[in-house]
Amino acid sequence: MCCRLSNGVFGEFMRIGLAQINTTVGDFDGNKSRILEAYAKLVEEGAEMVITPELAVCGYPPRDLVFRSGFVQRSEAVIVEIAREIGKVPLVVGFVEFSEKKRGKSLRNAAAVIVNGKVHSVRHKSLLPTYDVFDEARYFEPADDVYPVVIAGLRLGITICEDIWTDDYLERPLYDVSPPEVLAAKGVDLIVNLSASPFHAGKPAVRERMMCQLATALCVPIAYCNAIGGNDQLVFDGHSVLISREGEVVGRLPGFKAVNACRDFGATPPAKDDSVTEAEDIYQALVLGTRDYVRKCGFKSVVLGLSGGIDSAITAVIAADALGAENVTGVSMPSLFSSDGSKDDARDLAEKLGIHYCTVPIEPVFASLKSQLSGVFADKKEDITEENMQSRIRGLILMSMSNKFGHLLLTTGNKSELAVGYCTIYGDMCGGLAVISDLPKLRVYEVSRWINREREIIPWSSIEKPPSAELRPDQKDQDTLPPYEILDGILELLVEQHLSVREAVERGYNEDTVRWIAQKIDINEWKRHQAAPGLRVTTKAFGVGRRVPIVHRFKV
Secondary structure, eight states, X not given: OOOOOBTTBOOTTOEEEEEEOOOOTTOHHHHHHHHHHHHHHHHHTTOSEEEOOTTTTTOSOOGGGGGSTTHHHHHHHHHHHHHTTOOSSOEEEEEEEEOOOSSSOSEEEEEEEEETTEEEEEEEOOOOOOSTTOOGGGTBOOOSOOOOEXXXXXXXXXXXXXXXXXXXXXXXXXXXXOHHHHHHXXXXXXXXXXXXXXXXXXXXHHHHHHHHHHHHHHTOOEEEEEOEEEETTEEEEBOOEEEOTXXXXXXXXXXXXXXXXXXXXXXXXXXXXXXXXXXXXXXXXXXXXXXHHHHHTXXXXXXXXXXXXXXHHHHHHHHHHHHOGGGEEEEEOOOTTOOHHHHHHHHHHHHHHTOEEEEOOOHHHHHHHHHHHTTTTTTOOOOHHHHHHHHHHHHHHHHHHHHHHTOEEEEOOOHHHHHHTOSOTTTTTOSSEETTTTSOHHHHHHHHHHHTSSSOSSOHHHHHSOOOOOSSTTOOGGGTSOOHHHHHHHHIIIIISOOOHHHHHHTXXXXXXXXXXXXXXXXXXXXXXXXXXXXXXXXXXXXXXXXXXXXXXXXX
């Protein structure tokens, strides 16, 4: 090892290889290849140590796959296989292993330090989060102790993801111990963190600020390698960094890209790009999450309905960016109530994106279905039933195209609609991935305007016209829903901040409106349990991070 050390003191010019790789859960052979390819490249570029993300060998989060026979055995075997390829430059790599203890959970979230063809040391994750999207105490036994790894005179403090999250950045203190503080007290030259920290809007900046403050407080530099890519509903954004003992970022990798690159602790702090907005981060997260979900599930192409509205438009843009326009098919399914403007906007968008496009009118099927049901529905006035029939006919058409051509069907509903049930089960909710289901309507507008920042991609008329489901004459969303400025504001308080109706009213909202929204959220929980998985981009998404019973009688 050629790191610049003097009497065991960390050298300011140490060169760290950050393997910011995109792993797939359970793809042991593929993940091993990515790790070894990254290691070889980084060593060639002069890395004196190479670091991977958390659980890089098996992918994160493996969830209940760890209980399947052979899963953990394969993880441990891959570590041995990787070790045979490792030379004098140490590799720190994440994997899952069996616990040696006779009590407690049978598994450990582990990091192996490998050098010269052997596993030199193994350290375990101490802090196991069980909030939001995390459920690690279900699987893993925490570390018994926290102590440095000594290698070639360098004292390393190995930590894994949650281990470095300080109380200042959690809603309340969750743990009795701070692994970085323990390591600093025992004397370490460098804290290494293997991470799989999922994205939500604003988190990259919070994460970086937290680590800078931690490095300053402990007077210990930090090398942080975060996962990249989408696995199910979670998107991992990368943004790996090196932070000096003075709390300055001296090396940074880009977000939302798989990158293997070396960074030096002695480097001049790079200028931070303040031009990147949250809208851009959200867009990049959705593109990455869509690309990985589709491809990792084994699909090559997608299909979606194009209504001429903003929601289907932004979904189509994301899909075309993620997969290539040639792998996206947009379907216009006009009814008697579809405006000429909406039909024109759908066609215009498809032409601008260069995606496949076709038109399948639903009016003949709708008329036939109403005729078939005329006897059953005798003496009943038309109502929401007929509106939902149109949506379900469209769902049938899109699922038929999915089956026939092997496309994955993307749903196009936003978070505001999903929250209050302004969507049709087995209709517009049909699909395999809900791309923007965690994007509130106001955020949809924000990201759409960012997409159009240089030229018109989404027709401006789709952005500027009043949103409508167009399932009855002259229908507008605001006939049924509060203005989106009010709806989204209340949803943030009730869903993301968990406030009560009373507390939301105290923030200045009308009580009747708040109670109506709260009721709609509760009574539509059953719909969301049947919805397609959606990509998480806010602090509280419907899905894996929110567990509310369908049947309950608690009112606030």
